[in-house]
Amino acid sequence: MVNIFYRSARFLPERAAGEGLLPWVIGVMIFLCTLSFSLTSSLGAGLEKWSESLTNSLAIQIVTENEAERDSQTDAVMRMLEATPGIKGVSVAAQSDVLALLAPWLGDIPIGSGLPLPTLIDVELEDGNALNIEALRERLKATAPNASVDDHQEWMNRIIEFAAVLRIALTGVMFMVILSTIAIVIFGCRTSLATHRESIEIMHLIGAEDSMIARAFMDRYLVHGLLGGVGGVLLAGGLLLLLANIAEDIGQGLISASVPDLSIIGWLILIPLISGTLTMTTAFVTVRRALSKML
Amino acid sequence: MIRFENVGMRYGMGSEVLKDISFTLERGSFHFLVGPSGAGKTSLLKLLYLAHRPSRGLIHYFGNDTTEMSRLELPKIRRRIGVVFQDFRLFDHLTAFENVAMPLQINGAKKAQVAGHVEELLEWVGLKDRMHAKPPTLSGGEKQRVAIARAVINKPDLLVADEPTGNVDPEIAKRLIHLFSELNKTGTTTVVATHDESIVEAVGAPVLHLNKGELEKQRGFKYQPYDKAVHAAQGTIDGPAEQSRRAAILQGGKQDG
Numbered sequence: 001m002v003n004i005f006y007r008s009a010r011f012l013p014e015r016a017a018g019e020g021l022l023p024w025v026i027g028v029m030i031f032l033c034t035l036s037f038s039l040t041s042s043l044g045a046g047l048e049k050w051s052e053s054l055t056n057s058l059a060i061q062i063v064t065e066n067e068a069e070r071d072s073q074t075d076a077v078m079r080m081l082e083a084t085p086g087i088k089g090v091s092v093a094a095q096s097d098v099l100a101l102l103a104p105w106l107g108d109i110p111i112g113s114g115l116p117l118p119t120l121i122d123v124e125l126e127d128g129n130a131l132n133i134e135a136l137r138e139r140l141k142a143t144a145p146n147a148s149v150d151d152h153q154e155w156m157n158r159i160i161e162f163a164a165v166l167r168i169a170l171t172g173v174m175f176m177v178i179l180s181t182i183a184i185v186i187f188g189c190r191t192s193l194a195t196h197r198e199s200i201e202i203m204h205l206i207g208a209e210d211s212m213i214a215r216a217f218m219d220r221y222l223v224h225g226l227l228g229g230v231g232g233v234l235l236a237g238g239l240l241l242l243l244a245n246i247a248e249d250i251g252q253g254l255i256s257a258s259v260p261d262l263s264i265i266g267w268l269i270l271i272p273l274i275s276g277t278l279t280m281t282t283a284f285v286t287v288r289r290a291l292s293k294m295l
Numbered sequence: 296m297i298r299f300e301n302v303g304m305r306y307g308m309g310s311e312v313l314k315d316i317s318f319t320l321e322r323g324s325f326h327f328l329v330g331p332s333g334a335g336k337t338s339l340l341k342l343l344y345l346a347h348r349p350s351r352g353l354i355h356y357f358g359n360d361t362t363e364m365s366r367l368e369l370p371k372i373r374r375r376i377g378v379v380f381q382d383f384r385l386f387d388h389l390t391a392f393e394n395v396a397m398p399l400q401i402n403g404a405k406k407a408q409v410a411g412h413v414e415e416l417l418e419w420v421g422l423k424d425r426m427h428a429k430p431p432t433l434s435g436g437e438k439q440r441v442a443i444a445r446a447v448i449n450k451p452d453l454l455v456a457d458e459p460t461g462n463v464d465p466e467i468a469k470r471l472i473h474l475f476s477e478l479n480k481t482g483t484t485t486v487v488a489t490h491d492e493s494i495v496e497a498v499g500a501p502v503l504h505l506n507k508g509e510l511e512k513q514r515g516f517k518y519q520p521y522d523k524a525v526h527a528a529q530g531t532i533d534g535p536a537e538q539s540r541r542a543a544i545l546q547g548g549k550q551d552g
Contacts, residue, residue: 011397013388202384205346206398206445207374210367295348295366 011199011208012192012216019224022188026228027235029181030275034236034268036174040167047163051156058133060121064146067116073144074119080143081123086131093120178278185221185279189286192217200294210291217287218280225279229272237268296322297343297453297484302352304338311350312338313508320486322452325479327495328488330505336488337457339505343486344378344455345369357452374402377446377483379456383438385430385445391417391437392426395444402449416444420474436467443471447478454478454485460494472498 060077064070074092081090098117099109109115125131133151140147193200203213297320304313313335320326330336341347342354345361354361356372364372377398385394396413404412417426420440430438439459446454456475460468472487472494479485486503489495495502504511 010389010393011386198384199386201346202386203397203401204370205344205373205378206401207370207449208401209370212401292366295346295369 010216011203011213012196012220019188019192019220022184022224023227023231025184026181026224026275026279027231029177029184030229030232030271031235032232033174033177033181034233034271035239036170036177037271038236038240038268040170040174043163043167043170047160051160055151056125056127058123058125058149058151060123060140060147060149062119062121062144062147065116070119070146073146074121076143077121077140077147080139081121084131084136084139086126087123088126089124091122093122181275181278182282185225185282186286188224189217189221189283190290192220193287193290200291204294210288213291214284214287217283221283222276222280225276226272228279229275232275233268233271296320296357298353298355299342300353300355302342302349302354304335304342304347305350311508313342313349316352316510318503318510320453320484322484323479323482325476325485325498325500326487326503327498327500328486328503328505329490329492329495330511334505335508336505338508339503340455340457340486340488343453344376345373374398374449375452377449377451377454379439379442379446379454379459381457381459381461383430383442385438385441387430390427390429391422391433391441391444394430394441395448398445398449412448413444416448417441420444436463439463439467439471440474443474447483450481451483454483456485456487458488458490460489460491468494 060081062070062073062077064073078090078092081087095111095117098120099111101120102109102117106115133149137149140149200213299316299318302313302316303311304316305311316339328336328339338347342349345356349362352362357375359372361369361372386397389397392413395416396409399409399412414423414426417423420443422437422440422444425433425437428437430441433441443456443459446456454475459471459475463471468491475485475487
């Protein structure tokens with residue numbers, strides 16, 4: 001261990017029993033913390049991206065058993081939509097596509113089997129549209145009484161709710177890991193204080209102030225925190241890159257939208273510094289508190 | 296300059312190990328502290344070097360009442376006290392040089408000043424050629440001298456030594472007492488706890504005699520220059536030129552040669 005600053009008296013031996021493991025334990029904690037942090041932030045960003053892409057489209061469904069009625073309502077709706085500003089494109093789904101959507105529930109049904117099928121109209125909205133869905137619903141009701149609008153909101157809400165719970169859980173994990181790291185540092189410090197009690201006593205008797213003694217521990221724990229932080233972040237960074245590659249290969253919906261955003265890797269550089277500061281501050285508070293109970 | 300008034304001391308809730316201790320140590324005086332095992336010598340020394348608080352009574356150091364002092368104020372008094380522990384209590388992972396330098400470093404001395412001063416002092420105790428050795432490789436006498444050098448490097452106002460001659464042969468013991476006498480001549484009040492009656496008799500300095508936690512008698516308890524007695528007891532180890540050179544080192548000046 002280096003004596004980082006001349007300011008810290010080297011009264012602690014360079015290698016203390018058990019302390020060698022500390023950077024490893026801190027490293028594991030930082031790895032878990034970095035993963036939780038990255039997944040939390042990319043889940044949020046991914047969800048936003050994904051819901052943005054879904055709000056650019058909506059579906060209109062016309063359900064009636066009367067085929068002539070359905071076709072006339074379809075024509076009326078198409079005309080109305082084409083005249084509505086903010087709509088980029090409109091298309092009626094082919095019967096084969098509708099049957100494919102129903103296949104999981106009804107099995108394979110041939111076209112022309114006499115089964116009354118709904119008409120599905122796929123509406124693509126212009127970017128940054130300000131289409132009032134409620135107003136559209138009202139106008140649709142007037143144009144085609146059997147038409148309804150599905151703007152994906154209902155099931156989007158469920159996913160958003162799930163993602164919010166997941167984010168809370170991950171944030172909870174992150175805080176628990178941080179608290180565990182603090183607890184480990186406190187435990188390590190107390191063990192060091194007990195191991196070096198005699199040296200501390202000598203330092204006091206030759207006139208050292210508490211701050212001098214605490215600085216020696218602070219410097220040591222700063223190094224433990226930095227080393228653990230760098231190790232943990234490297235490991236987590238590697239895993240995130242791997243996940244990003246796999247997700248890119250899958251390239252589907254929420255998965256691809258939620259892959260760790262590589263721009264956060266820049267922020268990961270800060271984590272060892274935060275880890276070092278955390279371990280150093282914890283050591284400082286623990287040691288000062290213990291020293292205040294000595295003469 | 297150091298005054299104990301009706302001082303009592305106990306460990307935890309135990310009975311008093313020191314009772315009604317009262318004495319005054321004048322500046323530049325030299326005293327022996329004697330008494331049988333269990334008499335309370337170590338406890339009295341702990342009070343002297345501020346490792347323990349009295350359970351009652353008053354202790355004045357250099358005009359300050361330390362019994363009322365907060366622990367945050369103690370370091371500045373402790374820096375004026377040099378302690379030679381019976382078991383040396385050196386830092387085993389540091390070299391002799393680094394051990395001796397520690398009080399200077401604590402006192403905020405600059406790195407360049409530390410080097411020169413420590414080397415001079417190690418030369419004074421005859422360990423210049425061993426200054427890069429670590430305590431586990433030093434003999435008992437050498438460790439003792441490192442401990443003494445560490446205790447005196449800040450030119451303390453009070454030097455407390457616990458059985459400094461207990462672990463060394465008679466020749467080294469004489470030499471150590473001689474070192475203390477040289478330091479004492481520079482104005483440092485010195486208290487040496489010892490079992491060695493022959494040294495006490497030979498030196499003839501005032502004696503604090505402890506028995507069952509009480510000061511029994513204070514033989515010749517009046518400050519007297521005693522270096523003459525020391526030299527008579529041990530024979531002259533060094534010539535006058537060497538002695539004045541060492542005195543100059545202790546006072547922080549350069550040696551003459």
